[in-house]
Amino acid sequence: MTDNPAEIVEEAAHPPRGGRWRRTVVVTAVLALLFGVPWWTLLIAGAAWPTAVVVGGTALFVAALIALPTLLFTGHGRHRDLPAAVGDALLGVMWVLFVWSVLGNVAHLVLLAAGVEDPVRSRVIAAAVLVVSAALLVWGYVEAMRVPRVRPIEVQIPRLGRGLDGLRVAMITDTHYGPLDRAQWSADMVARVNDLDADVVCHVGDIADGTVQRRRNQASPLASVRASAARVYVTGNHEYFNEAQGWLDYMESIGWSALHNRHLVIERGGDRLVIAGVDDATAQGSGVHGHGEDLATALAGADPALPVLLLAHQPKQIPQAVAAGVDLQISGHTHGGQIWPFNVLVRLDQPAVQGLSRHGARTQLYTSRGTGFWGPPFRVFAPSEITLLTLRSV
Template sequence: MAMTRFSFLLRLPIILLLADIYVALRLTIAAPPGITRWLAPTALLLIYLLILAGFFTRRAVGKPAIDAIAWAGFLSLGLFSWLFVLTLLRDALLIAIKAATMADGGIFSDSAISLLHAASALAVLVVSLLAVLLGLVSARRLARVVDIEVRLPDLAPALRGFTIVQVSDLHVGPTIKRRYVSAVVHAVNELSPDIIALTGDLVDGSVASLSEHIQPLAGLKARHGVYAVTGNHEYYSGAAQWVAEFRRLGFQVLMNQHRVLVRQDATLVVAGVTDFSARNFDAEQASDPLLALHGAPANAAARILLAHQPRSARAAEAAGYDLQLSGHTHGGQFWPWKYFVPLQQPFVDGLHRYGRMQVYVSRGTGYWGPPMRLGARSEITRIRLAG
């Protein structure tokens, strides 16, 4: 897996460069003659360089200059994402208009088409900049509390109203720091949950770089404990070190393991698995929902699984869980990427049924990469069990 990621990072500059050239050519052609015609390629070259700088310095998080580069790089990535997608849509529109004009024998005049080329190119730029601004404002707001009721058949009366607060995909790193983490901790504790579930991707960097910024999570409080599982980004950043750090902070990290909670006369099993991709980093840590239930009481009133990726659902349902809590997808984070999530994951966000089991997928409490959210606001999820 490490080699696969390395190969991708080698290909990334070429892929971005080709996309950058495409956008530059399409917008340059529409610009009026003169110096303005050089603005698009110059700006896109700068964006390209900033994106690469942001990617290749992000692991050195913690140094002010490096963090500033990461900020510039990820904002540039968000802007380029919009420029690329809107340029594709613009070209599709122009091709359709040209085809209609040829079929109708001149529905639009040459001057009208020329004006449309210029106006649509300007619209791509304006809409992209506006989307970045709105997305930035949305992403930097504290995650909202989302209330979800999950009905489990024959749930013991003692467990009705049991609350789980889920925090997922916090991604503490170059652009999410201690101040935001502290605000999340305060918001979670205000909900007075029975348990807190941390469903992976809490960090984007090493323990040495981020321990100061993740420290406020030690203040999380729940009646029956704080439970955590690894996400793919923990493995990118050194999973063994992070698991040790999470335990130091007071979390019960479940590595294909479970805990048994007793409330009055009812038993609740809370299990957790390593990330779905963990086997690619360490074969001994392969995600195994069935193993996580080993030794659990057969008469438990409910079995809940914490699994970072929704695609753990198939094995979880077969193992006999009632509810799986996941994250990973960010709800797509911003348009149009939510439409690509189903290529890898069975669910994008929200509550779903998978066979006899239910799956809740959080949109995430932070964000990854571009500090942008549009149409998929971050969340702190309060889940109430009901019969």
């Protein structure tokens, strides 16, 4: 199970060993549904459009069906930004059309029960699907491209010493610097983070899609992030598609602490907090030497009496945190679903989609909706965020 609609193609472009045929079947089925349902709803299902409309519309769907996998595999598979960006946008358009076509067919049954006959019924549904989809795509694009709003969250941590009460932790994640050049967005996002005057700033993975060399221009504003106590970073799953060690080295080179299965300790007012980080859950299977989630190593040498803030990219890494007695894990990865209703599918793979949740007697998990986006440049009912976590002692 993937966590946003575009990752299906990303994973197909980087198939695991032995998984090529399974990925091919999945992608084929997805494409059939993605294009077939809107085609039927808009052109075929009782609307009795003129032949020229049906033929022209069908030709457009066929052209898009051929273009989508071509663009995505050429772009993401061969690391070419223009086809990747166009393919991502087309995928987002088709996902929204598919979702609202499905809902349109439900409305179709309501109109049928109300006695509205075809072709009026099907034409009304087709028009409604197009209007709603277009409006959501425009709104979703604006939501994806804007600088994220700050989401303030207070978290009570019983073991936190009073000297650390009020510690401000700014969290960004899933920036996904990629085919669209968002260097200015990156600079504006960093400026907003700096306005928070945080004690700790965390980047919780999926920094970019591509190597340091390809995405340095977009990532370079991160060097200007300010924090009074620490700036810390861990890898996400997308680093393991490209250059995980390269990104760890880059973040160290611009003054961040890369928590590659390790920890550091900060102190304020005579009290201390352990900040630990682990590799992404996919690291072990990536084949990158020396990488793999290892919380025991990350906490080795830490005083077990101290509270622990853990950076782990995926929420589903929480069982290890619970077993180790971690106080707070912060994660990203889910994008909050990014394009509704993908949040429902995300929940099948992850224990949380967004927000603060409790796991076990001690451990809390905060899951961010993400600071950027991946794939389609749209966010529908899943706004991006810069999270400001204020830690409170009890």
